[in-house]
Amino acid sequence: MDFLSFIIENLQTFWTYTGFANVTTGHMIMVLVGLVFIYLAIRYEFEPMLLIPIGFGILIGNIPFKDAGLQVGIYEEGSVLNILYQGVMQGWYPPLIFLGIGAMTDFSALISNPKLMLIGAAAQFGIFGAYVIALTLGFEPNQAGAIGIIGGADGPTAIFLSSKLAPNLMGAIAIAAYSYMALVPVIQPPLMRLFTTKKERVIRMKPPRAVSQTEKIIFPIIGLLLTCFLVPSGLPLLGMLFFGNLLKESGVTRRLAETARGPLIDTITILLGVTVGASTQATQFLTLDSIKIFALGALSFVIATSAGILFVKFFNLFLKEGNKINPLIGNSGVSAVPDSARISQHIGLEYDPTNYLLMHAMGPNVAGVIGSAVAAGILLGFLS
């Protein structure tokens, strides 16, 4: 073999290792999806903290390569991406995210008007509506439970539950959950207008009372004890959520709270986003089930939002004039914090520029976080 043939042969071998030689239509579709995510995040600022890591993760996960044991793919044991993905697979990223959420959430609105918690409970109908429909479409109960949790509008909870109940569907479920959370500003407003009258949209709610520090400290402790005694399977999520909140409210662990809501949650968000994105390898992801999951996810968001709004209207039947709740905060029962609360504020201001609903909407919004974690615990307890 002369030198030139040797070079040509090497180049030919090298070609077989490149992405160009291994690319499929599936890869290209997924790369396109990743680019759309990145576009939405940058152009419209739809949940950029999530969509940028996930979108870029989709690009990483869909670079085609030759299956030659190079340990580069996320599904190849021992690869760097696979090691980072263990946090998703084993379910320890979501509780750490919840720790950060707890450390950054102010539960004052909920404590000052605790009846708003019930809106957070009503919105969980989205989870079980999707569960019922998923069963009808032929999914197993455990898969249906994992798909239904998309309706909780809570990415970490969706990842946590699907990693336990249906690990093979986790990529699609996570992407659907985060996509619809990012699309909350698109999905919710039409439903809010559809289910409310003009009169209802301008209902003014009593301003929340001031909440003492003692109440804020008691909240995570009692919250943990009550919810976890009722649903111990929700312990990883609820435990970390309330722990993070106690770090924040105790007033003596400022540094820990700052770490939890700052560097820690940022680190975990990066790892979670990029690995969930990378887990959508075309070969694993582009299936009929994924399409069904996306459709069910959209439905679950619609059901959750509608249930929240309609529940407020129903609840108002029993409340005295002056104590009524503006149904525009019903959408906030889904736990997309704080986006759905912001939507309540925007729509409320459209109809009455002096009616600020944000603080009121934050109540059901954080109750939704607790409600979806409790619902996840129930599904885990029943179906694992």
Added chain:
Amino acid sequence: MMKQKITIGLLLLCCSLVSIQAQRTTSLRINEVLVINETNFVDEYGKNYPWIEIFNTSAGTVNIAGCFLTNDINQPRMYPIPKGDVLTKISPRQHVLFWADEKPWHGNFHLNFTLYPDKPNFIALFDSNGKTLIDSITIPYPQKADVSYGLLIDGWGQDRIDSEIKTNSAYKGGSKAWDYMTQVTPSTNNKILDTNEKIDNFLLNDPGGWGMTLTAMGVVFLGLIVLYLMFKLVGNIALNLSKKRAMKASGLTKEEAEGVTQQSSDIYAVIALAIYEATEMHDEENTILTIKNTARHYTPWSSKIYSLRETPHKK
């Protein structure tokens, strides 16, 4: 101060001891026993001896080293399970097998007693203190050759079976925990779990998912209603306390104090902002004015000296 420290120390010690105990050996169960082993499972020397299988019912690894196995209730420390052997660590929901061959020199899993084919055999597992009984069973007489006697479902004692019969309508098993096994299963599950009973149960009884929806939504509402009631109560107590404080501090009447405490947080925010801007003081608690000490207390954890590199300089 010293007393406080001692109390806290003792509390922590108690907690750690309790948790260590919980993770340790209490979840071990005697799971299966073969008294007459004629042609069945052989040990590493190729011999047939009676054997005792221990099962770890927990979701954590348990080290059985230091515990005692015995066939005499009056001698709980008959066979101390040796320490320092990695194989004494039993993984979650896994088994270990002990040979009752009276030949402890054959290895750590060979006992210094045997089981008798001509009488009932008492077997007990004691904790490392030699006093706490973890589990015991009396294998009835007579026993058939090469037929083991064991728990029909791994780790499920009579208490668990009774509880399942009472509380779980989907339970399809029998009422006996121990029985003669149809298949001898040394170091493996007595009952092969090839299906998920919970899921099968839902598929059978709730194919449409409405039962799950009703139950789960009921629990979600119950949880949040309980939280609501609790915080309504806590809120009322907090309001009453603020009212009392306001009355005490400024000599207000009950009605006037009512007005003060029902103010919205917006008003407090405005007052707080005004005070802050004027005097750099702020409210932390309703009606209590707090002045924070701004002195920085030194702690090596936050010392910049330890976290900054010295600037390079010429000598």
